[in-house]
Amino acid sequence: MPKVKLSHSHRLEIASLYRQNWKISAIVRYLSNQHGIDVNWSTVRNIILKYKSGDLFADPNSDFIKFRKVTDGDISTVRSALAEKCTMTATDVRRELVSKGSDLSKTTVQRNNSRSRIKFFDKHFYRFIQDVYPDKHRFQQDNDPKHRSILSKNFMKSNNINWWECWPSESPDLNPIEMVWNMLKRRLAKKDLKTKEDLETALEDFWTTDLTVECCNRFIDHLYKVVPTVMIVQGRATADLPRKIFPERSLGKSINYFNSKLKEPLLRQKIANLLPN
Numbered sequence: 001m002p003k004v005k006l007s008h009s010h011r012l013e014i015a016s017l018y019r020q021n022w023k024i025s026a027i028v029r030y031l032s033n034q035h036g037i038d039v040n041w042s043t044v045r046n047i048i049l050k051y052k053s054g055d056l057f058a059d060p061n062s063d064f065i066k067f068r069k070v071t072d073g074d075i076s077t078v079r080s081a082l083a084e085k086c087t088m089t090a091t092d093v094r095r096e097l098v099s100k101g102s103d104l105s106k107t108t109v110q111r112n113n114s115r116s117r118i119k120f121f122d123k124h125f126y127r128f129i130q131d132v133y134p135d136k137h138r139f140q141q142d143n144d145p146k147h148r149s150i151l152s153k154n155f156m157k158s159n160n161i162n163w164w165e166c167w168p169s170e171s172p173d174l175n176p177i178e179m180v181w182n183m184l185k186r187r188l189a190k191k192d193l194k195t196k197e198d199l200e201t202a203l204e205d206f207w208t209t210d211l212t213v214e215c216c217n218r219f220i221d222h223l224y225k226v227v228p229t230v231m232i233v234q235g236r237a238t239a240d241l242p243r244k245i246f247p248e249r250s251l252g253k254s255i256n257y258f259n260s261k262l263k264e265p266l267l268r269q270k271i272a273n274l275l276p277n
Contacts, residue, residue, distance in 0.1 A: 015051040139163035
């Protein structure tokens, strides 16, 4: 079967199959059987890496729409909107601009959002990181487009910020924020919410009353027993293994404490019994 250059639509299809947890070898077979395309394993892998880095979605052969530059009126509209609701996404901001007669693209909004984030980071957060965290720490952020933008990455590189380039956004094992969302969902499920106002009140109660400093500390300290467990299972999901291996509470302890526990012969035997053959 002759080698064929993959089209942009085929590349997007590979990304879609990858999101559905298809293995690379299965994607290679699918392309051969369904499209008659002979492509090797490394080519598919490179496309997946481009997708994960956010570099896949621009079609080099497409004719892009030319949008006008950002005007003072656009800036004023965005400032007013963010002052009223600071959590607006790029989609929300563009919707507000369209309602005012602007034709700025979502990409333009995201790009300016990235620049604003870098200005804030440079003025406030970067100094905080320098003062509080030594070199051995890594900066963690999610996969928001602003965080993955070239502007943001170049800023962190130029300032020697060591960060996790790929972070498991949906991994409750390693993300404390996922534990917060889980707690929020469970609290809301117990309430009899009838209206939008009921939901807003319940959300406000959660953030101001339920989610205490002690809760946050507990979620963070829990990682001290999860990280050694993740290494034991070689990166697979830990489920309830941390609790079974380390039944004691992690609050106030350190990762060194749990690493030292792993050296105990009785605990090593317990782990061997818990893990599948």
